[in-house]
Structures are given as structure tokens and as C-alpha cells.
Amino acid sequence: MGGVTAGGALYRLVAMWRGRLQLCLCFGAVWVLVQSSPLRAQDRLQIITTTTDLRSLAEAVGGDLIEAVSLVPANFDAEEYQPKPRDVLRLKNARLVVRVGLDYDLWFDRLLQAATTHEIQRGGSGYVDASFGIAALEVRGVSLGAGDGHAHGSGNPHYWLDPSNAEFITANILAGLARIDPANAGVYEANRQAFLTRLDRKLTEWEMKLAPLRSMPIIAYHNSWPYFARRFRLDFIDTIEIKPGVPPTPSHLAGIIEAMRTRGVRMVVREPHEPERDVAFVAAKAGVPVVVLAASVGALPNTGDYLALFNANVAALVAAAAR
Amino acid sequence: MTEALAFLWPPFLVAVCLVGIHAYFGIQVLARNVIFVDLALAQVAALGATVAFLLGHPAQNLATYGYSLGFTLLAAVLLAFTRAWAARVPQEALIGVIYVVAAAASILLIDRAPQGAEHLKQILTGNILTSGVNEVLVIIPLYLAVGLVHLLARGRLTRSGSLLWDFVFYATFGVVVTSSVALAGVLLVFSFLIVPAAIGVMFASSLPRQLAIGWLAGILTSAAGFAASFAFDLPTGAALVCAFGSALALAGVVYPFIRADRPRVLRIAVAAIRWSTAALIAGTALQLAAAPRADQPLLDLLEYAAPSLRNLYFTNTEAATWRDANEYAERHRLAAAQLIELERVRRTQGDTLSDAEMQRISSFLKSYAEMRKGEQFVLGEVRARARERIHWSLALGLLAAALLLAPLPWRRLWARLFRQPAG
Numbered sequence: 001m002g003g004v005t006a007g008g009a010l011y012r013l014v015a016m017w018r019g020r021l022q023l024c025l026c027f028g029a030v031w032v033l034v035q036s037s038p039l040r041a042q043d044r045l046q047i048i049t050t051t052t053d054l055r056s057l058a059e060a061v062g063g064d065l066i067e068a069v070s071l072v073p074a075n076f077d078a079e080e081y082q083p084k085p086r087d088v089l090r091l092k093n094a095r096l097v098v099r100v101g102l103d104y105d106l107w108f109d110r111l112l113q114a115a116t117t118h119e120i121q122r123g124g125s126g127y128v129d130a131s132f133g134i135a136a137l138e139v140r141g142v143s144l145g146a147g148d149g150h151a152h153g154s155g156n157p158h159y160w161l162d163p164s165n166a167e168f169i170t171a172n173i174l175a176g177l178a179r180i181d182p183a184n185a186g187v188y189e190a191n192r193q194a195f196l197t198r199l200d201r202k203l204t205e206w207e208m209k210l211a212p213l214r215s216m217p218i219i220a221y222h223n224s225w226p227y228f229a230r231r232f233r234l235d236f237i238d239t240i241e242i243k244p245g246v247p248p249t250p251s252h253l254a255g256i257i258e259a260m261r262t263r264g265v266r267m268v269v270r271e272p273h274e275p276e277r278d279v280a281f282v283a284a285k286a287g288v289p290v291v292v293l294a295a296s297v298g299a300l301p302n303t304g305d306y307l308a309l310f311n312a313n314v315a316a317l318v319a320a321a322a323r
Numbered sequence: 324m325t326e327a328l329a330f331l332w333p334p335f336l337v338a339v340c341l342v343g344i345h346a347y348f349g350i351q352v353l354a355r356n357v358i359f360v361d362l363a364l365a366q367v368a369a370l371g372a373t374v375a376f377l378l379g380h381p382a383q384n385l386a387t388y389g390y391s392l393g394f395t396l397l398a399a400v401l402l403a404f405t406r407a408w409a410a411r412v413p414q415e416a417l418i419g420v421i422y423v424v425a426a427a428a429s430i431l432l433i434d435r436a437p438q439g440a441e442h443l444k445q446i447l448t449g450n451i452l453t454s455g456v457n458e459v460l461v462i463i464p465l466y467l468a469v470g471l472v473h474l475l476a477r478g479r480l481t482r483s484g485s486l487l488w489d490f491v492f493y494a495t496f497g498v499v500v501t502s503s504v505a506l507a508g509v510l511l512v513f514s515f516l517i518v519p520a521a522i523g524v525m526f527a528s529s530l531p532r533q534l535a536i537g538w539l540a541g542i543l544t545s546a547a548g549f550a551a552s553f554a555f556d557l558p559t560g561a562a563l564v565c566a567f568g569s570a571l572a573l574a575g576v577v578y579p580f581i582r583a584d585r586p587r588v589l590r591i592a593v594a595a596i597r598w599s600t601a602a603l604i605a606g607t608a609l610q611l612a613a614a615p616r617a618d619q620p621l622l623d624l625l626e627y628a629a630p631s632l633r634n635l636y637f638t639n640t641e642a643a644t645w646r647d648a649n650e651y652a653e654r655h656r657l658a659a660a661q662l663i664e665l666e667r668v669r670r671t672q673g674d675t676l677s678d679a680e681m682q683r684i685s686s687f688l689k690s691y692a693e694m695r696k697g698e699q700f701v702l703g704e705v706r707a708r709a710r711e712r713i714h715w716s717l718a719l720g721l722l723a724a725a726l727l728l729a730p731l732p733w734r735r736l737w738a739r740l741f742r743q744p745a746g
Binding site for chain 2: 138230242253282
């Protein structure tokens with residue numbers, strides 16, 4: 001009887017110790033992992049951006065001191081994103097949120113309401129609207145009511161596609177980071193300057209590469225490219241889509257094909273998530289190639305960060321023009 | 324114009340092919356009372372394609388099509404079994420469940436394979452306008468083969484009760500729907516399936532006659548839909564769906580005249596038209612009396628059709644203000660259009676506009692939009708005031724018109740009111 005009790009107690013003791021031992025091993029492993037990285041993950045500033053482009057730019061400014069996560073995965077249409085439960089959890093730990101603004105990521109407002117942190121709400125120290133200071137294109141008046149062309153009354157929101165606008169975007173991010181982490185403001189400023197220097201050098205290179213395409217008429221599916229066109233002096237003459245989400249009518253399509261023939265359009269631009277067949281149809285009618293361009297970081301395989309995005313797009317355009 | 328016509332005929336050819344096979348399946352679907360089975364099958368096919376994506380197969384690949392087909396056949400097995408439960412639970416209920424589960428499962432999977440999201444949307448929305456001869460060359464042999472199977476096994480397929488033949492029916496239907504939905508989208512395929520078949524069934528009782536009427540109605544309606552899409556510059560798929568809806572409504576109106584005692588139907592129809600018009604006018608009269616500044620859809624529509632009607636009740640000052648406001652609104656629109664064009668041109672020609680210049684243009688555009696809004700407010704206000712001035716007399720006049728138009732037994736009422744004391 002007593003032996004059984006003693007045996008039971010021993011067994012319990014061993015079981016207990018085994019649990020602790022496993023726990024210790026686990027902690028040890030985590031400890032080693034954490035120590036080997038330059039900065040422990042929990043010490044990095046958690047930054048939430050709505051798109052991958054802003055994530056890439058935030059990383060350029062924050063460097064190793066931050067950990068940026070984009071809510072919209074690469075290759076998702078950010079305008080039609082539906083927040084997931086895990087997004088609310090991510091916002092809980094976020095010290096800084098960075099959004100596109102200009103009515104591009106309207107769903108983010110609802111998500112922010114669900115978050116309890118006060119600082120990241122609109123107007124808080126951890127809230128950054130990256131569009132601040134940008135000279136918006138295609139402003140059509142107050143945002144109420146549908147205008148013609150793009151649905152965004154407050155301007156076309158694809159402003160990150162002008163590399164020069166990165167100066168404003170990174171300035172907004174820098175201001176936000178300096179507010180929540182003033183001790184490292186100098187590091188952030190230095191990171192931003194280094195990035196802008198690199199960007200400036202690349203910009204000259206891209207402009208040189210795209211110079212032969214100046215004024216070359218191009219057709220796109222969705223009106224994502226006015227900023228890109230303005231910077232690199234490209235001529236996007238029309239879009240296949242009449243308005244976002246409205247498929248083309250026969251005469252609109254006929255008009256596009258007519259314009260492609262008379263004005264000598266050399267290529268049709270499509271984003272990876274846009275209807276393949278409609279674009280191929282138009283391109284085939286005029287006998288020109290389809291160019292798949294990424295409007296966001298990560299939308300195509302070789303567009304891992306902000307600079308790579310433009311590298312890939314410029315290369316694709318140059319290749320198509322050479323055909 | 325000829326350009327548009329030149330590429331309207333291939334999609335029209337596609338529409339004719341789709342009407343050809345779907346009118347037949349529609350009659351079967353109506354007879355089996357499984358109206359929404361095409362939606363369920365299309366969604367299951369889309370689920371199959373999503374799984375293929377998840378496994379790394381590109382779009383428009385044989386493997387992707389294989390997965391679509393495999394899932395469709397699985398759904399066909401399920402659908403064949405639903406008849407066994409139909410005695411207690413309507414088949415439509417089970418079809419609905421297959422539809423929603425397939426749709427939800429695709430959403431869950433797409434969360435893991437984002438590149439499939441847009442493709443899934445395309446599988447289900449289609450765009451008939453950009454389909455062409457290549458597609459026709461694929462679907463004609465496919466539909467002929469399916470048609471042949473059904474012709475050879477028509478006795479077993481049409482009045483079947485066995486599991487195997489039910490499966491054959493749903494499997495062939497699934498193959499057809501999978502290909503047609505990708506071309507024309509769910510909404511249009513549903514119209515192709517149900518409307519010609521319903522019209523055929525309405526006016527005939529033997530299958531060949533139903534088919535002939537359905538085909539004729541379907542092809543004529545498609546032609547009308549394409550013509551409307553061309554003439555009024557409308558997205559083609561949506562225009563076609565509305566054309567099919569109108570065709571069914573028209574058939575519904577014509578039906579009683581053919582089937583029942585004609586004079587009586589005519590009498591009822593005239594009475595119905597008079598009642599509804601009278602009710603519409605009386606409603607407008609009441610709305611005008613109660614809230615003269617609120618929306619007046621009937622009056623607005625009349626004024627839109629004949630703007631000179633305004634001269635009947637506007638004073639000279641009001642008419643002048645109206646003209647001015649209209650003119651200014653147009654002027655602001657033109658000024659804005661000029662700025663927009665300037666900005667477009669300067670993207671590629673001359674020096675680029677600096678950011679400061681760009682911001683100035685934007686603020687001008689905003690101002691023009693605001694000013695146009697202001698003029699539109701003036702237009703609304705002038706009209707509201709003019710209507711307010713005349714609202715009692717107009718409301719009474721409309722009410723009187725409504726009473727006169729309503730098919731009330733005036734003679735009998737008159738007799739009862741005034742002759743009774745004498746009698």
C-alpha cells in the first residue's frame with residue numbers, strides 16, 4: 001500500500017521534473033536564438049503598414065530598430081482588402097501605423113476603431129498618413145459622389161509609384177518614428193538620408209533607361225500609373241476599365257483599339273491581379289505585347305523592396321519597347 | 324462604329340452557342356426543379372481551380388482544368404444523391420448548401436493563395452465582350468458531344484430516377500457550365516439557362532417546340548441585348564442580363580393574351596394600367612401636398628424628358644436664375660476640363676509641372692468642383708421654390724386627374740348619389 005503511494009509520488013515527481021526540463025530546454029533554445037540576432041524581436045518597434053510599399057519604405061527608415069508588417073499581403077488588391085481577425089491582434093502590439101490615405105485604404109478606419117491603443121488612432125502620436133505633403137494628381141473635387149475616371153475624389157492614390165514621392169513618404173514615417181522613439185531619431189534620419197541618396201542615384205538610372213520611351217503612347221487596364229507617367233514622362237493615353245470595377249463597353253473598347261492603331265500604341269500594361277483575357281484581347285487586336293507591371297512591392301517575384309519594384313518595372317517596359 | 328460592330332459578332336456567336344445548349348439544359352432544370360444547380364456547379368468548379376492554384380499550377384493549365392472537372396464530377400455525384408432525400412428536404416436546399424460551402428471553402432483557400440483571388444473572381448464574372456472565335460472553336464465540339472450524349476440517352480435522361488443517369492445529367496451539365504461561366508460569368512449564364520427555357524415552357528408543351536421557342540427567344544434577346552449595349556454604350560454582360568429579364572417580362576405579359584379569353588384579359592389589362600397610373604399620379608399629388616421640397620420622381624422625370632415644362636410654372640426671374648446657374652455650372656466644368664487636359668499634356672510635353680504648380684491645379688480643380696456644386700444647389704433651390712409656390716393647385720389638379728383616370732364606376736356612383744332621393 002505504502003509502496004504504491006511512494007511509487008506514485010516518485011512517478012509524479014519525475015513527471016513534474018520532465019515537464020520543467022522540457023520547459024528549460026525550450027527557453028534555452030529561444031534564448032540562444034534571440035541572443036544571436038542583432039536586436040531582440042520584442043525590443044524592436046512594431047510598425048504596421050497597410051501596404052507592402054509602405055512596409056518597404058518604413059524598413060528603409062527604421063532599419064534594424066523596427067519590425068514592419070504589412071496588413072495587405074503582396075499581390076492582393078489593397079483597395080478591396082478585408083481585414084482579418086489577426087489584423088486586430090497585430091494592431092494591439094503596434095507602436096506606429098502607416099497608411100496610404102487618399103481614400104485608398106478606407107477599410108483601415110474601421111480596423112482602427114477595433115483597436116484599443118489610443119496612440120495609433122487618427123491624430124495620435126503613432127499615426128502616420130503617408131500622403132501628407134504629396135502633390136496629388138487627378139484631384140476631382142470633394143470626395144463625396146463619384147466623379148469621372150477614378151473613384152477617388154481626393155486624388156489618384158497610387159502616389160508611391162513616383163520615386164520622388166518617397167522623399168515625402170519617408171519624411172512622414174521619420175516624423176512618426178521620431179515622435180515615438182526620440183532617442184533614436186538621429187539613426188532614423190541617417191537611414192533615411194542613405195536611402196534617399198541610393199534612390200536618387202537609381203532614379204537617374206531609371207530616367208535614362210526610360211528616356212527612349214518618352215511620349216510613347218501606352219494603354220493600361222486600371223488607372224494606377226499617372227504618378228509613374230508624370231515622373232518618367234510616359235503617355236498613358238487610356239484605360240480599358242471605364243471606372244474601377246466597371247467592364248468596358250463595346251464602343252469604349254472600339255475607341256481604345258482605334259486609338260491604339262492611329263496613335264501607334266506599343267504596349268498594353270496589366271497588373272498581375274487584373275483580368276488576363278480582356279487585356280490579351282485588346283493587345284491581340286492591335287498586335288502589341290502585354291507588359292505585366294507591379295504596382296506594389298511583392299506583386300511580382302522580383303519586386304521584393306521599393307527599389308526592386310522600379311528596377312523590375314523599368315526593365316519590363318524597356319524590354320517591351322525593344323520588341 | 325464599324326469597328327465596334329466588327330468585334331461584336333464573335334461574342335454574339337458565343338452567345339448563340341451558349342443559348343443553344345443552355346436553353347436545353349434549362350428546360351431539364353425547370354422540369355427537375357433544381358433552378359440554382361448551375362450556380363452550385365460553377366462555384367464548385369471555381370473551388371477546383373483554387374485548389375489547383377494552391378498546389379502551384381498556373382491558370383489556363385491542363386492540370387487546373389482537370390481539378391475543376393474533378394471537383395465538378397464530385398459535385399455531380401452529390402447532386403445525383405440529393406434526389407434520394409428530396410422527399411423530405413427540397414433538392415434546392417441541398418443545392419444551396421453545396422453553393423455556399425463551395426464559395427466559403429474557396430475563400431478559406433484563397434487566404435493561403437492570394438494570386439488566386441482575382442482569378443476566382445474572373446472565373447465567376449467572365450466577360451463575354453472579349454470572347455471570340457477561339458472560344459467558339461472550343462465550345463462547339465464540346466457542346467455537340469454533350470448534345471449527342473443527351474440525344475442518344477434522351478429517354479433515360481429526361482424521365483430518370485436512377486442514380487447513374489442522374490449523375491450523367493449533372494456531370495454533363497457541370498462540364499457545360501464550367502466552360503460557359505468562365506466565358507460569360509455567373510449572371511449571364513443563369514439568364515441563358517432559365518429565361519429561354521421558361522419562355523419555351525410557357526408557350527409549348529412538347530420538348531422540340533419548347534426548344535425551338537426557347538432558341539428563337541434566346542437568340543433574338545441576345546441580339547437585342549448586344550444592340551442595346553452598342554447603342555447606349557453599356558457594359559455588354561449586364562446589358563444582356565437586363566435584356567433577358569425584359570424578355571421574360573414581355574413573355575409574361577403576352578402569355579395571358581394567347582392562353583386565355585382575349586377580350587377579358589384585355590379588359591383586365593386596361594383596368595390594371597389605369598389603376599396603376601392613377602395610383603402613381605395620386606401618389607405624386609400627395610407627396611407634393613405634404614412635402615413640396617422633397618424629391619418628386621415623376622415630375623423630375625417629366626421635366627428631364629421635356630425641359631420646356633419648366634416654363635409653365637417658373638416666373639421670369641426664376642427662369643433667368645435657372646439659365647444663369649446652368650451656364651455657370653457648364654463654364655466651371657469646362658474650366659476644370661481644360662486644367663485636367665493641361666496637366667495630362669504636360670506629363671509628356673514641355674517642362675514637367677512642379678509639385679507647387681500641381682498643388683495649385685488641384686486646389687483650382689477643387690474650387691471648380693465646389694462652385695459647380697453651388698450652382699447645382701441654386702438649380703435645386705429655384706425649382707423647389709417654384710414648386711412650393713404652386714404645390715396646392717398642382718396637387719389638386721393631379722388628384723383630379725388621378726380620379727378621372729382610375730376606372731371607378733362613375734355612372735353607378737353618380738346614380739347612387741343624385742338619383743336615389745328621386746327614386
